[in-house]
Amino acid sequence: GAGVSQSPSNKVTEKGKDVELRCDPISGHTALYWYRQSLGQGLEFLIYFQGNSAPDKSGLPSDRFSAERTGGSVSTLTIQRTQQEDSAVYLCASSRDYHAYEQYFGPGTRLTVT
Amino acid sequence: GQQLNQSPQSMFIQEGEDVSMNCTSSSIFNTWLWYKQDPGEGPVLLIALYKAGELTSNGRLTAQFGITRKDSFLNISASIPSDVGIYFCAGRINTNAGKSTFGDGTTLTVKP
Numbered sequence A: 001g002a003g004v005s006q007s008p009s010n011k012v013t014e015k016g017k018d019v020e021l022r023c024d025p026i027s028g029h030t031a032l033y034w035y036r037q038s039l040g041q042g043l044e045f046l047i048y049f050q051g052n053s054a055p056d057k058s059g060l061p062s063d064r065f066s067a068e069r070t071g072g073s074v075s076t077l078t079i080q081r082t083q084q085e086d087s088a089v090y091l092c093a094s095s096r097d098y099h100a101y102e103q104y105f106g107p108g109t110r111l112t113v114t
Numbered sequence B: 001g002q003q004l005n006q007s008p009q010s011m012f013i014q015e016g017e018d019v020s021m022n023c024t025s026s027s028i029f030n031t032w033l034w035y036k037q038d039p040g041e042g043p044v045l046l047i048a049l050y051k052a053g054e055l056t057s058n059g060r061l062t063a064q065f066g067i068t069r070k071d072s073f074l075n076i077s078a079s080i081p082s083d084v085g086i087y088f089c090a091g092r093i094n095t096n097a098g099k100s101t102f103g104d105g106t107t108l109t110v111k112p
Helices: none
Strands: A005-007 A010-013 A019-024 A031-037 A043-050 A065-069 A075-079 A088-095 A109-113 B004-007 B010-014 B019-025 B031-037 B044-049 B055-058 B061-065 B071-076 B085-092 B106-111
Touching: A005 A088, A010 A019, A019 A088, A019 A109, A031 A075, A043 A065, A043 A075, A075 A088, B004 B085, B010 B019, B019 B085, B031 B061, B031 B071, B044 B055, B044 B061, B044 B071, B071 B085
Parallel strands: A010 A109, B010 B106
Antiparallel strands: A005 A019, A019 A075, A031 A043, A031 A088, A065 A075, A088 A109, B004 B019, B019 B071, B031 B044, B031 B085, B055 B061, B061 B071, B085 B106
């Protein structure tokens, strides 16, 4: 079966523009996570969704960041008025449910803000 | 918030050598996880540890959950070129089962 897919794989944008990053989780996985990975750093938690529950947004770094998950499947991470410090790889992961320890990661979207 | 200190930051070893890396935290975790990330890919889970003192193996990989629940180590025996990549530790507290706190990674280079 298909794994987690993300699009685009690479995105170059000008400072101040908005970007949308997409994640397609594994079919049937109810939990979905977004992480940010800066160069040489570990993964920074951003947000997670579990079923129909309210998302945990505690990791979003500013109000320029938002995410949606439509129909319990596809998720979109939106960054408004991008800044150069937003440049990073954005990773999406899904797991069977909130309690499942194994998260399956997508290949990430490399965002470069010029 | 919780932070994990992972060391070493990078390692350059000869094929066939053993490797050891570790993670320490000021907070207690009830689950420790070790991931490997290849270039251009997302991390893949290698080993999960659930109990203090637990020692778990997966092929040439061995990981241990520290007794204090504040540390974990990963050993790789008889390294091979495909072991190259970034290894991350991650900790989870059961009440926040969904999200994990990640270390900054250990970059492993294996010279043939």
